[in-house]
Amino acid sequence: MRTLTILVPEGQDNLTSVVGAYKFFTKANAYFKKEVFHIQLAGVTKEVDLYDGLFAIRPQTHIRDIEKTDLIIIPALAHNNIPNVLARNAEAISWIKQQRKQGAEIASICTGAFLLASTGLLKGRVCSTHWNAAGKFAELFPDVDLQTDKIITDEQGIYTNGGAFSFMNLLLYLIEKYYDRATAVFCAKVFQVDIDRSSQSPFTIFNGQKDHADEEIRKAQNYLESNLSDKISMDELASSLAISRRNFDRRFIKATGNTPIEYQQRVKIELAKKSLESGRKTINEVMYEVGYADTKAFRDLFKKITGLAPIDYRNKYNKDAAVNENY
Structure with a gap:
């Protein structure tokens, strides 16, 4: 035994x-x-x-x-x-x-x-x-x-x-x-x-890792979170903080565990999740709200991060939303 x-x-x-x-x-x-x-x-x-x-x-x-x-x-x-x-x-x-x-x-x-x-x-x-x-x-x-x-x-x-x-x-x-x-x-x-x-x-809720001492990276995080629907150049964001792009990526990963692009994607998808959980917007409306215009790209990224397609996620967590959407 x-x-x-x-x-x-x-x-x-x-x-x-x-x-x-x-x-x-x-x-x-x-x-x-x-x-x-x-x-x-x-x-x-x-x-x-x-x-x-x-x-x-x-x-x-x-x-x-x-x-x-x-x-x-x-x-x-x-x-x-x-x-x-x-x-x-x-x-x-x-x-x-x-x-x-x-x-x-x-x-x-x-x-x-x-x-x-x-x-x-x-x-x-x-x-x-x-x-x-x-x-x-x-x-x-x-x-x-x-x-x-x-x-x-x-x-x-x-x-x-x-x-x-x-x-x-x-x-x-x-x-x-x-x-x-x-x-x-x-x-x-x-x-x-x-x-x-x-x-x-x-089940994951992305809150963003801000418990670090890198003030410039925290500013970058705040900027990304405040401009979700905008197309943001990471080169320009790094330049605005007087940091080279290579050093910007290195410091961002060290502080947050994500690359700047990954962080931006996760923030966008987190907002999309909340919209799908509680609102009545269509999936396309949610997609545009978080700055995506390519349906396939949005769906693939959403599924990669959450494990579910957007429509499946909405149907799982928002019983009041219509479940039959042409998407």
Whole structure:
């Protein structure tokens, strides 16, 4: 029998991801009629408080008492003060690295990716986390290939997933791997989860990364956001800030994680999303409003960023809008 260790680190702030993992694998064991995993909650303290003491988790064992485990699940962390959280979990970080050397597979849920990345095991690998934590993650771990459009990443027994309740898709993915497809489908039906969902792009809200010290780049961001319907020359924008185009691109990427053109595109598509969610404008009207005249170019870019065609996005999030549009 294998051992599944659900880690309960200090600074863990998501009761659902701990309870969810426990319930999914318990249900999988029962359905499979064989205890594929012995499931245990392990921590670095006897009790971890959540939500200002409203809830508490009492791990069954301490990680130092576990010599070997087969699968580790790292739940979501509070990401408002990640350096402090990581410092409080130095023992857990060392333990995860040791278990990996002994062959353990590791899965992080949402912002649990910060703890996993701090072990160095994600260096050069693809990783996902909650889209709202992407800027901070990229700042702390620039050597990780962050792809927040993905709900699940899988590289040689190291798994990560996107944000919030998308962790259920990761659990189903692991259940299918360790049990079988029938067990995963059963769990999907019991917990009413849309199985095989692969992207969190439709749920992403692009806010623009402005938590940086480059004042000229912040001015450029503000200009791009204030002139969405205009055709903007990036060469002229760079020149107006007395920056060479090459240096402008380099500084923009360093500050925001996007090239100037990518940033402009994401701002335009974010505005288009909001119009499609709440208004009654046609898709063509929305397209013109954000500065596009080429229908195919707009549709392709919208789908690339959101994972959905404009009409599908509108029909999904705006029930009051007409669904039969000639587009």
